[in-house]
Amino acid sequence: MSQFPCYCGHVISDITDHLPYKAFYVASEERLATLDGMRAYERTMYECAECGRIWMQVTEDTNDWVSYQPESGRRGTLSKRGATPEK
Numbered sequence: 228m229s230q231f232p233c234y235c236g237h238v239i240s241d242i243t244d245h246l247p248y249k250a251f252y253v254a255s256e257e258r259l260a261t262l263d264g265m266r267a268y269e270r271t272m273y274e275c276a277e278c279g280r281i282w283m284q285v286t287e288d289t290n291d292w293v294s295y296q297p298e299s300g301r302r303g304t305l306s307k308r309g310a311t312p313e314k
């Protein structure tokens with residue numbers, strides 16, 4: 228996915244590496260495969276810089292996404308430094 232619009236109107240762009248609003252996750256069930264030396268299936272997630280909504284890829288290698296909206300004003304959850312303090 229190179230870019231897509233968030234429900235808030237902000238465009239989330241993925242055109243380079245090391246994005247502070249992008250992360251990967253592995254389901255707990257898949258993590259066991261990693262420990263057994265097998266490939267775990269990573270999925271992608273993005274955080275909207277404007278509204279903080281988290282977009283999670285539903286299944287590996289699909290363009291199917293589900294979003295979750297935060298209840299606080301904290302942002303940057305997916306960044307290396309973690310989320311900002313509450314304002």
Ligand SMILES: [Zn+2]
Pocket residue numbers: 233234235236237275276277278279280
């Ligand atoms: Zn948004």
